Every structure is written in structure tokens, then in C-alpha cells.
Amino acid sequence: MNSESPDAPTEQQVQHRLLADMIRIRVFEERCAELYGETKIRGFLHLYIGEEAVAAGVMRCLGDTDSVLATYREHGHALMRGVSAESIMCEMFGKSSGCSGGRGGSMHLFDKDCNFFGGNAIVAAHLPLAVGLGLANQTLDRSDAVVVCFFGEGAMAEGEFHEALNLAALWKVPVLFCCENNLYAMGTSLESSESQTDLALKAASYAIPAWSVDGMDVLEVHRATTKAVAAIRAGGGPMFIEFQTYRFRPHSMFDPDLYRDDAEIEQWKQRDPITTLEAQLLGDQLITKEVVEEMWQAARAETEAAVEAADAAPIEPVDTLLRHVTLDNEVGS
């Protein structure tokens, strides 16, 4: 890995970073669940707990000029993309110091400076946006920039998925389509709703190179994405990866989660991406327990500082509440 450039991180450094990244997301989101119970965070809240390996593994393959789009389950993606924990937490609290000015909340994190284009609440609606961003890069000759679009397997049943993949393939747009297949779209299982459950095969029908990867194994996610991103940068056109993953929590805080067996959830928890990598690195003596503990402490400190800042931040004053709002009588004027 460090054979490409003397500054490139060693394999062990990459492994440590990926572990720390997943821990950061886990700690941040566990705290969000508590804050929801305290009604500090309101509205919708979709947790990514269990799926951290995907955002962490993919994001460590990207550079500053690349762009990222995600769904409403995007706190981890925003954190990994460089949006600060404080600015995300302020957004969750509805404070104007949040990354979307407190107007978006959990589902609409957005940060142009990080090339993070949401936080998109409508299933599959951001896939055409990803193709548009890729097309802009292509047209403006920013040929080394890759657009990475995360979406759930539920999005593959939407018309936008087919339109986006078709045009991306036809025009060789530099987009990496990342399907986070957690087997359920709210309470609807993949096998009860789709005739073709081999998602890579489905994507490949648009003449797009497509793979399936174990999304619980962050090293595998990182390896596969490194290859795909390099191929796209080299002009290979769009690619598709299905990450097979699982959410340990219900769809959202409103979901009683009655459609899955406890045994199934427990089985997937045995493959927790954080404990799996921790155990692997400890077993191979590539990390010490002290270093792992430091990662958890650092993540807790970062999250607590974000909560304190969000708590202390003022709410938006009444006189600016209509900023960015189009009133009925202004339409067409």
C-alpha cells in the first residue's frame, strides 16, 4: 500500500484508522439515540449502527475533490466526509449553527465545503443528482473527480435507479454507486419485494461493472472500493458495488421492528464490524488494548464536546425564520 508513494499510510495505519472511524460513528450515534429519548433531538432519526464498515471503508478511499451523496441514514457518512461532529449535532438539535442552518435536521445534513451533497430523504431521488454532478465534472474536465452515491437496496426498486444507471453507463459518467443492502426497506424484506435479489446482477444489466462485497468487513470494503475508485479515475465509467450489511437498530426511532426475528438480529450482531476488526487486530498483535481504549475515549470526548456545543448554541431568532422561504405571494412575481 505504501509502495505507491512514500507518504502513503502503511497497511497497519489504514487498519487503525478504519477501526477508529467506525468507533467514532458508533459512539456518535449511540449518543444520538439517548438524546432522542431526552427529546433534545426530534423529528426523524435513522441510525446506521451495524453498517459503519461501509461508510468508513468507502470514505477512506476518497480525496477532497470527490463528491458524496447519501440517504437519510447519513450521520456516519457526513462525519467521515469531514463535516464536524459539532456542526452535525447542532443540526440535529435544530440550531442555526448546524451544517444546514438547523433547517434540515438528521435527514438533511449538507456541507458544500466537504462536497457532501446530503442527506436525501426521498428514496432514490439523489441518484439522478449523482449522475448530474458526475456529468458536470466530466463536462468541466475535472476528470479525476469521482462522485460516490450511497443508497439502500430499497432504492433499486425505484424508477430513478434505472434512469440513473442507464444514463451513467451510456455517457460513461464517473460515479461509484454504493448499494447498502441491509435486507430491509423499512419493514419490507428484499426477498418479499424483488424478483431479482442478486443486486450486482441487476446493476450489471446496464453494462456497468458490478460486485458484491461483505459490508461487515471494513477491510474488504476498503479493498474493493480502492479498486473501483482507481478504475473510475482512470476513465472506466460508472461502477456499482453491493455492500451486504445489516442495521442492528429499527428502521427509525418510530419503528417497533416487528418484521424481524430477534435470532436474526443476534446472528448479525455476531458479525459486528467493530468487534470483528478489533478481535482480528488484537489476535494478530497489530494493536494493543490500550490503543483501542484510546479510540473509544477520543470518540466519546468528541461526541460530548459536540453535545455541549449544540446544547449551548442559540436557537434561530424569530426575525430570520423566513430567510430561504418563498411565500405564496412571491411565486411568479
Ligand SMILES: Cc1ncc(C[n+]2csc(CCOP(=O)(O)OP(=O)(O)O)c2C)c(N)n1
Ligand atoms: C420515494 C419514497 N418512497 C417512500 C419513502 C418512505 N421510506 C423512507 S425510508 C424507506 C425505506 C428505504 O429502504 P432502503 O432504500 O433499503 O434504505 P434503508 O432505510 O434500509 O437504509 C421508505 C420506503 C420515501 N422516503 N421516499
Ligand SMILES: [Mg+2]
Ligand atoms: Mg435497506
